[in-house]
Amino acid sequence: VGFLCSTLLYNATVRLGKIKMIVFQTFKVTAVPDLFLTSVKLSHDATGAQYLHAARDDSNNLFSVQFRTTPMDSTGVPHILEHTVLCGSQRFPCRDPFFKMLNRSLSTFMNAFTASDYTMYPFSTQNAKDFQNLLSVYLDAVFFPCLRELDFCQEGWRLEHETPTDPSSRLMFKGVVFNEMKGVFSDNESLYAQHLQNKLLPDHTYAVVSGGAPLDIPDLTWEQLKHFHATHYHPSNARFFTYGDLPLEQHLQQIEKEALSKFERTEPNTAVPPQAHWDKPRVDHVTCRPDALAPDPMKQNTLCMSYLLGDITDTFEAFTLSLLSSLMISGPNSPFYKALIEPEIGSDFSSSVGFDGSTRQASFTIGLQGMAEDNTETVKHIIAQTIDDIVATGFEEEQIEALLHKIEIQMKHQSTSFGLALASYIASCWNHDGDPVQLLKISENVSRFQQCLKENPRYLQDKVQHYFKDNTHRLTLTMSPDERFLEKQAEAEEQKLQEKIQNLSDADHKDIYEKGLQLLAVQSTTQDASCLPALKVSDIEPIIPYTPVQLGTAGGVPVQCCEQPTNGMVYFRAMCNLNSLPEDLKIYVPLFCSVITKLGCGELDYRQQAQRIELKTGGMSVSPQIIPDTDQLDLYEQGIMLSSSCLERNLPDMFQLWSDIFNRLVFFQETEKEIFKSLCKCIDFILMHLHRPAGDLQRDGPGEIAELTDLTSVLRKLPRIKRHLLNPENMRCAVNATPQKMSDAAGEVERFMGNIAANRKERKPVRPTVVESVRSSSWIICESECVRTVPFSHADYASLCILARMMTAKFLHGEIREKGGAYGGGARMGGGGLFSFYSYRDPNSTQTLSAFRGGVEWARAGKFTQQDIDEAKLSVFSAVDAPVAPSDKGLGRFLNGITDEMKQRHRERLFAVTNKNLTDVAGRYLGVGQQTCGVAILGPENESIRKDPSWVVK
Structure with a gap:
């Protein structure tokens, strides 16, 4: 530098x-x-x-x-x-x-x-x-x-x-x-x-x-x-x-x-003038399509109030307003969460809620979705009253401290796409001739913010008074479903089409037909891409960089330690196996994961616990995991993963928080509302995993949970799940930290295991979870065809990876996007042994299904060159060699058991893939009659599908 x-x-x-x-x-x-x-x-x-x-x-x-x-x-x-x-x-x-x-x-x-x-x-x-x-x-x-x-x-x-x-x-x-x-x-x-x-x-x-x-x-x-x-x-x-x-x-x-x-200099007339400020608030209304999956058909309305704020080129003011927005809406301790979410007037905040700095003048939006039309005036009153309350009482010091701690975490955390994040972060301000470098001086802005609070204890309250209480540039926008919305859209499109057609002459009709043929011919012609620059396969490093890890134990639990330049951060993960979990509880695991870090612990209620987590960590999460075995298609590990991070100075506090969740978790009756909201969100997760070859999730449909109105039975199940999952007998852990801090981190893991030892209970031996893959159908949420092939360690896995990439680039992209008009489509090879064809935003579903079959026949016929194979290898290696953040080094080994030696062997197989390998795997795994596959389409009812008796429309 x-x-x-x-x-x-x-x-x-x-x-x-x-x-x-x-x-x-x-x-x-x-x-x-x-x-x-x-x-x-x-x-x-x-x-x-x-x-x-x-x-x-x-x-x-x-x-x-x-x-x-x-x-x-x-x-x-x-x-x-x-x-x-x-x-x-x-x-x-x-x-x-x-x-x-x-x-x-x-x-x-x-x-x-x-x-x-x-x-x-x-x-x-x-x-x-x-x-x-x-x-x-x-x-x-x-x-x-x-x-x-x-x-x-x-x-x-x-x-x-x-x-x-x-x-x-x-x-x-x-x-x-x-x-x-x-x-x-x-x-x-x-x-x-x-x-x-x-x-x-x-x-x-x-x-x-x-x-x-x-x-x-x-x-x-x-x-x-x-x-x-x-x-x-x-x-x-x-x-x-x-x-x-x-x-x-x-x-x-x-x-x-x-x-x-x-080029020579010009004077482009592209500047965006400031929006004229309204002298009084405005109200408007729009309609939308009804949501067939809405839990309550009568609660499909949205209401938001949106306030025009200051110019985003005033970087410190925009920084302050962004912090103010977070204080107002983020987490269970925020005033708008208490006022709007806890009374259950709507299903959640609107997705538009929060600070928006993407336009020349920023805006702040607050409101609800999933509410009844009768609650419109109530929500307006609550928003106005909450703003008054903030002006009167301000924010607790701990809330501000937690927010500034979050900013410190964000500055220290290293992502693999930092440059892209930086480009996106400065884009809007710089676009309007603001100073992009000033945006990057985060500590300077934090210090100035703290000084403003010190000089004026009502600094934030004055901002709320100015930008919200006294702001006449305020829009109240409501949205409600219209049963004829889609029908009206179709009618409007048809009317637009007829307007275009009725003015066409015979020559125009001929021209349209000829251009259609011309475009089809261009799309069907193999393009000469030799003019494009390209790397060679020989430019790829033959050997992967080695990631050293230390394997040990703490309290009898396996622990993987990976020393990395984490910039003063410590990252902790723990995998808890579901082997001992009774079958009737497995369907509730996504719900358990969703709420477990949002409950109270010991003497602390869930709000106080949330504040502790924000003050001492970069976040704590628990997520379901279904991990395919690298050797056998029919063997999967089901479990949950605990994840958290913290600044080095807060290392003991982070593990104390985990200890409290294991030992002192309280399922208060007051948490029922939070649990029910998480319950609804879990339905999406369960549906998403129906394509996995995990029979336990497939046999238990989500309807059993979705239709529950009495949560008592659910609340009784969650402590039972906790006793099985939050148990050292089922755990393995991983820590990523700097070499200087690793011994301290290992010591904290040891103490953590000692603290939760009481959860260790004698249990009867349980056979490892073996999940038989469903052979009749595999589902994925998009238009897709999924084919059962081979696991990661199999010699053919590399060939299937190259085949998927080549088939996408050389055949499916042209058929699905260029000819079919879909936004995207292709093929991919998954670690779980599923070779998937897919498309999305696709207007021609049946045509795309034919393209999938056409792609297989194209591959079986060997209609590709060595250049095509080399290009596919480059594309695959760009993903294989994608940068890995220090926080994630060694994670593949910890979760999947994929060692550097296994990665190197896979790498060598990728290099060695030949034309013969590709035609061979295309025939053996993807040819008609050779594969075990299923097909699914998600989207509006399709006329051609509805008429086809082989399809079940749900």
């Missing part, structure tokens, strides 16, 4: 050929010790492009470029443009180079995002050559895209015959984004959030749908798309961000040479 600073302080002079010229001006070099990085702010002389580099000792380097994109209608132009620029560019004209690079690189992340007022294109990789390759593709894609009309038709929208080769079949709307946004707005929470923003900020770009409203998307023309690119995708409207340990000068040279040198 020191060398970096010294080399940049002379205005980032870059040598271009024989001419030495100043290309970037360095504004400021700033050390950010909170995040162990040095930031460098620059500006490009010729175009005015802004640039921020974050130098940090992290090999997972990231690049992103974002443009301020401010649409003034809901045609979805920035969203469709985001898709279309990735369909080919001047240097890389092959179709969909973005997707093809997934198989030609070792990227750890590749994607693009359309926000309300910006579009971002980020990627990350640990390989320096790969970084240069991806940077070339990204720069050419965003600045020099082909923007072909057929790509616009495929990704955006088009009129096309239902069967493109049959001109007598009906015309319909098609397009990837068109189908995607229909899927988005079929979700009530997404629909509500969109309306909330549109109506709270109605005077400019936030009044429209940047992703595209389905009925407005067909109004967008190809010319308008190209014009939007010309006016918005210019370096003068761009913000570049790089992160990691690669040299900045190399990034600047490449960006200048391949992109910026070809």
